[in-house]
Amino acid sequence: MSMSLNLNDAEAARLLEAMTTIAAQASAAILAIAAPKTRTKADASPVTEADEAAEAVIVQGLRAISPSIAIVSEESATAETPAPTGPFFMVDPLDGTREFIAGRNEYTVNISLIVDGEPTLGVVTAPALGLAWRGRPGRAERLSLDGSNAAEIRVRSWPAAGAMALVSRSHLDPASVALLERLPGIAQTECGSAVKFCRVAEGAADLYPRLAPTREWDVAAGHAVLKAAGGCVVRPDGSRIPYGDAAGGFLIPSFVAVGDLAAAANLCAA
Numbered sequence: 001m002s003m004s005l006n007l008n009d010a011e012a013a014r015l016l017e018a019m020t021t022i023a024a025q026a027s028a029a030i031l032a033i034a035a036p037k038t039r040t041k042a043d044a045s046p047v048t049e050a051d052e053a054a055e056a057v058i059v060q061g062l063r064a065i066s067p068s069i070a071i072v073s074e075e076s077a078t079a080e081t082p083a084p085t086g087p088f089f090m091v092d093p094l095d096g097t098r099e100f101i102a103g104r105n106e107y108t109v110n111i112s113l114i115v116d117g118e119p120t121l122g123v124v125t126a127p128a129l130g131l132a133w134r135g136r137p138g139r140a141e142r143l144s145l146d147g148s149n150a151a152e153i154r155v156r157s158w159p160a161a162g163a164m165a166l167v168s169r170s171h172l173d174p175a176s177v178a179l180l181e182r183l184p185g186i187a188q189t190e191c192g193s194a195v196k197f198c199r200v201a202e203g204a205a206d207l208y209p210r211l212a213p214t215r216e217w218d219v220a221a222g223h224a225v226l227k228a229a230g231g232c233v234v235r236p237d238g239s240r241i242p243y244g245d246a247a248g249g250f251l252i253p254s255f256v257a258v259g260d261l262a263a264a265a266n267l268c269a270a
């Protein structure tokens with residue numbers, strides 16, 4: 001059954017607030033696990049008991065607030081997961097598991113709501129940084145994990161000098177390196193997880209190139225935040241990312257996340 005969802009701004013704000021609370025609860029569940037037991041998944045990537053604890057908190061929380069909206073979540077998605085037919089929540093209970101296991105603080109909880117194939121609402125929390133970022137159409141915010149200190153954020157214009165790219169610490173690939181080599185004078189910093197989208201959204205960086213595979217749950221919430229802040233996440237040719245690709249295993253082969261839309265158009269035309 002297809003279901004339409006036409007949220008006005010007050011309803012969007014209310015739903016995003018509830019998603020923020022759930023992401024904060026999942027963050028607390030992660031922080032409560034001091035020495036996580038770790039195993040390797042079928043795709044050779046790591047998962048910990050913290051990933052699973054956070055997912056349980058999130059799924060239970062989302063079911064309680066919106067029982068009719070489907071949930072696609074990293075640790076429960078399988079090859080048999082059907083393509084969602086209406087709006088759906090896309091969840092990564094712990095993005096940057098490698099960072100988390102290594103004891104670094106750049107890992108996140110990602111929760112987004114996809115409507116008509118577009119990440120429309122999104123919250124990203126960084127438990128170890130005590131921070132959250134969230135976006136809905138027309139407004140993006142950075143706040144403390146406890147919900148205080150919410151402040152509007154906005155992308156910056158591409159600077160004439162001193163543009164900054166963020167790249168994966170654990171998965172930097174040759175194609176992204178080659179793209180950066182074509183941009184003279186751009187500085188680059190390593191950063192784990194969906195924090196990269198949020199740094200671009202708050203105008204601390206300009207570009208996050210990822211010309212290597214990720215999955216929709218790694219991207220959707222950060223995409224919603226960056227879009228709300230005035231930026232974009234697109235395939236390298238400038239086309240949109242088709243969310244809800246169950247048949248393709250929710251794989252996103254490559255993307256670029258950019259703060260300045262004119263710079264994004266130039267980059268994608270090059």
Ligand SMILES: Nc1ncnc2c1ncn2[C@@H]1O[C@H](COP(=O)(O)O)[C@@H](OP(=O)(O)O)[C@H]1O
Pocket residue numbers: 045074092094095096097098099167168169170171191192193194213214215218
């Ligand atoms: N070959 C691959 N295919 C699909 N996703 C990949 C991948 N290599 C890395 N990723 C994704 O990249 C995420 C980490 O991003 P980063 O390197 O920027 O921190 C991982 O998230 P998880 O930690 O949730 O598994 C993982 O899903």
Ligand SMILES: [Mg+2]
Pocket residue numbers: 051074092093094095096097
């Ligand atoms: Mg994960």
